[in-house]
Amino acid sequence: MKARDIMTTDVVTVGPETPVREVAVQLFERRISAVPVVDAERRVLGIVSEGDLMRRAETGTERRPSWWLELFGDWELLAQDYLKSHGRTAADVMTRHVVSVTDDAEAGHIVDLLESRGIKRVPVVREGRLVGIVSRADLLRGLVAGSAGAPGKPAGDHKIHEALMSRIRSEPWANLLFLNVLVRDGAVELWGIAKSEEQREALRVLAENVPGVGTVRNSVRVMPRHFVDS
Numbered sequence: 001m002k003a004r005d006i007m008t009t010d011v012v013t014v015g016p017e018t019p020v021r022e023v024a025v026q027l028f029e030r031r032i033s034a035v036p037v038v039d040a041e042r043r044v045l046g047i048v049s050e051g052d053l054m055r056r057a058e059t060g061t062e063r064r065p066s067w068w069l070e071l072f073g074d075w076e077l078l079a080q081d082y083l084k085s086h087g088r089t090a091a092d093v094m095t096r097h098v099v100s101v102t103d104d105a106e107a108g109h110i111v112d113l114l115e116s117r118g119i120k121r122v123p124v125v126r127e128g129r130l131v132g133i134v135s136r137a138d139l140l141r142g143l144v145a146g147s148a149g150a151p152g153k154p155a156g157d158h159k160i161h162e163a164l165m166s167r168i169r170s171e172p173w174a175n176l177l178f179l180n181v182l183v184r185d186g187a188v189e190l191w192g193i194a195k196s197e198e199q200r201e202a203l204r205v206l207a208e209n210v211p212g213v214g215t216v217r218n219s220v221r222v223m224p225r226h227f228v229d230s
Helices: 020-030 067-072 075-086 107-117 136-148 156-170 197-208 225-229
Strands: 034-038 044-049 121-126 129-135 178-184 187-194 216-222
Touching (some): 020 034, 034 129, 044 121, 107 121, 197 216
Parallel strands (some): 187 216
């Protein structure tokens, strides 16, 4: 699944000269948590999120550094704080270092970005221009759509067994000490010895996700911890 398959294409945007109050109105009325800032060519210049507008002079929530921080603090950071709390346009308050992806980016790569950067959405660009945005909600929607469109049953138990064993061999965590797999009328039975309960349950989930599998009987046993650690 790629960015183009799950992204929101009707993206609310603002220009760099858009007043801060108008940006806040857009976030509030559209019920969105951030808005990209774009130029006339729809190139992404930055992004304004709710977090960028939390500490504002209008609401009396701006940071007020103590005297010792003013005396010995980082003047660049103090100036940035002042710009965020008193800036009048989107360009003044926006986050400039924006992480973006192309429309052919894999969903897994997007998830990695959201997790590693601690962000909630990522703009999607094509040839440098904004074409969409992927948020956590879009990823959930993709999960629902993907589940609804799961592939059909392979032709027969032999094909199911082949697909299951292929997936087991492709997973580095699935190196059980012993494993036996039986498929009968789409029902899978698993026997073996796992190193942990997590490995045992992950094997069950792997089997459940093979197309055509109906039920999974997991008879894999977990090796006692003192044997694993020895």
